[in-house]
Amino acid sequence: MKEHGRGGRFAVIAVPYAWLLVFFLLPFLVVAKISVSEMETTTIKDIVVWKDGALAITARIGNYLLLAQDDLYLRTYASSLAYAAVTTVLCLFIGYPFAYFMARARRALQPALLMLVMLPFWTSFLLRVYAWKALLTEHGLVADAIEHVGLDRALAAIGLIPGPGQLMNTPFSLILGMTYTYLPFMILPLYSNLAKMDLRLLEAAADLGANAWTAFWRITVPLSRAGIVAGAMLVFIPCVGEYVIPELLGGPQTQMIGRTLWDEFFSNNDWPMACAVAVTMVLLVIVPLAIFSRNQAEATRQAA
Amino acid sequence: MRASVANRTFARAWLALGYAFLYVPIVALVVYSFNDSPVPNVWRGFTLRWYAALPEDRELIAGLALSLKVAIATACASVVLGTLAAFALVRYRRFFGSTLFSGMVAAPLVMPEVIIGLSLLLMLVSLQRITEAAFGIGIPERGMLTIWFGHLLLGMAYATVVVRARLQTLNPQLEEAALDLGARPWQVFWLVTLPMIGQALLSAFLLTFTLSLDDVVLSAFLSGPGATTMPLVIFSRARLGLNPSVNAVATIIITFVAVGVVVASYLLARSERRRTLDAALAERPAG
Numbered sequence: 001m002k003e004h005g006r007g008g009r010f011a012v013i014a015v016p017y018a019w020l021l022v023f024f025l026l027p028f029l030v031v032a033k034i035s036v037s038e039m040e041t042t043t044i045k046d047i048v049v050w051k052d053g054a055l056a057i058t059a060r061i062g063n064y065l066l067l068a069q070d071d072l073y074l075r076t077y078a079s080s081l082a083y084a085a086v087t088t089v090l091c092l093f094i095g096y097p098f099a100y101f102m103a104r105a106r107r108a109l110q111p112a113l114l115m116l117v118m119l120p121f122w123t124s125f126l127l128r129v130y131a132w133k134a135l136l137t138e139h140g141l142v143a144d145a146i147e148h149v150g151l152d153r154a155l156a157a158i159g160l161i162p163g164p165g166q167l168m169n170t171p172f173s174l175i176l177g178m179t180y181t182y183l184p185f186m187i188l189p190l191y192s193n194l195a196k197m198d199l200r201l202l203e204a205a206a207d208l209g210a211n212a213w214t215a216f217w218r219i220t221v222p223l224s225r226a227g228i229v230a231g232a233m234l235v236f237i238p239c240v241g242e243y244v245i246p247e248l249l250g251g252p253q254t255q256m257i258g259r260t261l262w263d264e265f266f267s268n269n270d271w272p273m274a275c276a277v278a279v280t281m282v283l284l285v286i287v288p289l290a291i292f293s294r295n296q297a298e299a300t301r302q303a304a
Numbered sequence: 305m306r307a308s309v310a311n312r313t314f315a316r317a318w319l320a321l322g323y324a325f326l327y328v329p330i331v332a333l334v335v336y337s338f339n340d341s342p343v344p345n346v347w348r349g350f351t352l353r354w355y356a357a358l359p360e361d362r363e364l365i366a367g368l369a370l371s372l373k374v375a376i377a378t379a380c381a382s383v384v385l386g387t388l389a390a391f392a393l394v395r396y397r398r399f400f401g402s403t404l405f406s407g408m409v410a411a412p413l414v415m416p417e418v419i420i421g422l423s424l425l426l427m428l429v430s431l432q433r434i435t436e437a438a439f440g441i442g443i444p445e446r447g448m449l450t451i452w453f454g455h456l457l458l459g460m461a462y463a464t465v466v467v468r469a470r471l472q473t474l475n476p477q478l479e480e481a482a483l484d485l486g487a488r489p490w491q492v493f494w495l496v497t498l499p500m501i502g503q504a505l506l507s508a509f510l511l512t513f514t515l516s517l518d519d520v521v522l523s524a525f526l527s528g529p530g531a532t533t534m535p536l537v538i539f540s541r542a543r544l545g546l547n548p549s550v551n552a553v554a555t556i557i558i559t560f561v562a563v564g565v566v567v568a569s570y571l572l573a574r575s576e577r578r579r580t581l582d583a584a585l586a587e588r589p590a591g
Contacts (some may be wrong), residue, residue: 009487013399016460021410023457027423030430069340098322115317115569120326122511123561124518124536127554130542131329136335137546141332142346178508180325192337232416244520248542256419265422265525275426277544278419285416291415293407 028282035275036060063276073277075258077284080257083171086179091186091227091235094179094185099136099190100220103197114191121184129248132177136167136249143167169251176240177249186231190277194220195229226299237285257281330558337551343394345546352427354552361549362375367534371517374448374533378455378516379509385456386463386508387501393464412461421525425456443489446528466511470504475587500579504570510568545552 029076038060051278067073102113120128135142143165146152153166160172197220221228243258250256257277265274340351358364391410392399399405412420426448432442444450478500482492500506520535527536534553541547 009396012388013392013396013405014386016392016409017401017405019385019460019540020405023424023427024408024412024420025429030427031423034426039494043516075456096327097315103318104315105319105530109571111569115565117326119562119565120330123558124514124535124554125522126518126538126542127333127550127557128329129552130554130590131333132536132544134546135332137345142328163548180329183322190543193559216353226423237414241418245417261418261422262361271426274422276311278422279341281416281419285414286339289411289414293410294376296410297406297557 009206030276035063035273035279039270039272060272063273063278066125066273067276067280072178072255074258076255076257079255079259080240081284083174083178083254084236084242084257086175087182087239088186088232088236090175090179091183092232095183095186095190095231096228099187099194101186102191103194110195117157117184117187117191120161121188125181126244129181129245130176131166132173132212132249136173136176138165138168161163169249169254171254173253174246174250174254176243177245179247182235185234189230189234190227193224193230223232226295228289229295230299233295237292240285241281257284315352333551333554333556337548337555339548339551342548343546354548355556357549358552358556364531364534364537364549364553367532367537369510370448370531371534374451375456375513377452378459379451379513380461381430381456382459382512383467383505383508384459386512387467387505389460389464392466392469394468409461409464412458412466417458417521418525420457421454421522424457424522425450425525427561428453444526450528451523451531451533454526455512455516455519458519458522459515462515463512466508467501467504470501474500475583478583478586496534503575503579506568510564560567 034076048076102110102117105113132142134140137143146155146167147165152161152167155161155167155172160171161167161177167229168200199292201223204213205219206212210218241258241261242256246254247262248257250259258281261274261281264270264277309583336345336347337354338350341348341354345532346590375379377414393402393406396402398420418476425446428444432444436442444453474497478490479496482496483489487495493552518535519533520539523533527533538550538553
């Protein structure tokens with residue numbers, strides 16, 4: 001409201017703005033700085049030093065060279081992206097029909113259906129991931145069911161598990177855990193998008209001779225694009241840097257970049273290296289991040 | 305469009321399977337918490353002993369106390385900052401650096417938590433070094449306060465989304481009418497705007513409270529010696545393997561959340577209906 005006066009307007013913008021600058025943007029600059037710094041046993045050397053009347057800047061790019069050359073790091077980046085992509089596709093495959101059927105269910109039922117999707121989202125994420133551990137280890141409920149129908153042989157054949165009966169700590173358990181955790185993030189934006197759709201468009205398509213399938217692909221899907229993008233980004237970006245799920249459900253072969261960063265920091269105590277990993281991770285997600293924020297801004301503009 | 309019987313059956317089956325996927329792990333957690341076996345995934349009969357052992361579990365109780373304190377502080381501050389940010393985005397839209405602002409508000413929603421945790425910690429460590437050089441003591445010390453900073457960053461982003469969605473649906477004419485009738489801007493906020501966005505603020509409070517209560521990664525980076533939150537305790541046990549105490553805690557948390565969410569959404573739905581009715585009456589043309 002313009003009537004709030006300049007002082008009110010200034011405070012409303014400045015307080016959250018300043019907070020984000022100090023606690024969100026500034027930390028990134030610190031990380032970028034440390035990633036090119038040298039470490040002396042316990043302290044980080046300053047990269048800019050005022051010495052003998054001259055400004056000396058020492059930036060060490062050794063960490064980045066190592067990241068770019070070491071096979072292990074490169075493979076970790078590639079597999080993080082691959083796991084995140086597979087998870088996103090699976091979430092979309094399960095979530096789109098799910099959200100679609102929710103949005104087309106009886107009006108009176110929809111609040112309840114929506115709440116049932118939100119409820120797991122409200123219960124502890126950590127505990128829900130932990131729950132899969134019990135379900136997938138030997139003699140676990142889901143493990144037994146999978147073995148009973150012989151699905152484990154198919155999974156072993158496509159290389160998601162090392163052999164029949166070994167489901168835990170494999171690419172399979174990791175993908176299952178990530179899909180499970182992030183599915184509501186896909187369903188919710190899709191649902192809110194699909195629920196708003198003008199159904200008369202479909203009637204018009206039917207009047208013009210399109211069958212239900214054509215109408216779905218040529219009207220419903222294009223109209224729900226913003227929901228698809230929002231959902232896909234909400235799944236993909238956090239998945240790339242996921243730490244808890246690979247740590248609890250992944251195995252030795254499922255190295256992910258979030259875990260690499262964690263190990264560099266907590267186990268190896270190599271802060272500059274951890275920072276270099278963080279910077280490259282940001283670079284990895286910056287394009288999807290830009291798509292996400294543009295999509296959000298567009299949705300805001302349309303709603304306004 | 306009338307869906308055929310086959311289509312409807314398919315839709316129902318898809319929804320049923322989807323919900324089963326979402327709920328089987330939760331149900332299993334609860335069921336196994338009553339399992340009389342040290343290996344939680346093989347059923348050996350009913351027991352309550354894991355619950356009986358919980359009050360003796362010092363580590364977990366201390367973690368819970370800290371987590372609750374941080375969660376309440378996070379929820380309160382997130383709602384305040386989130387509301388301010390939502391107002392800035394919805395009401396003022398274009399201002400100096402507004403693109404950067406909206407980007408920074410949304411980024412913590414998707415930014416991998418390891419990055420947020422690491423960068424916030426290193427910034428605070430740098431700050432510590434500076435204050436140590438200047439005053440002889442390094443502040444802020446790692447502990448409850450620093451965990452709160454991290455949770456607030458995440459909580460603010462979520463609170464902004466919730467409050468912004470509500471603000472966008474508000475009819476600005478109601479506020480303009482109040483201004484025309486001579487209300488001061490702050491009166492308009494307290495008497496007109498706040499009651500209308502009250503439910504959104506409550507949702508934001510509950511959401512950020514649960515987020516904070518659940519966070520592992522940010523807490524791991526930002527906690528200090530002696531400041532271990534409950535999720536950190538649970539995580540360190542879960543890492544080592546299956547642990548019946550985790551199932552018992554899980555069941556208690558799930559019960560609280562389920563009851564809380566059901567009650568809250570019932571109350572919200574009721575007051576929403578009343579508010580829609582009031583708004584409709586208020587906006588009805590006279591005569």
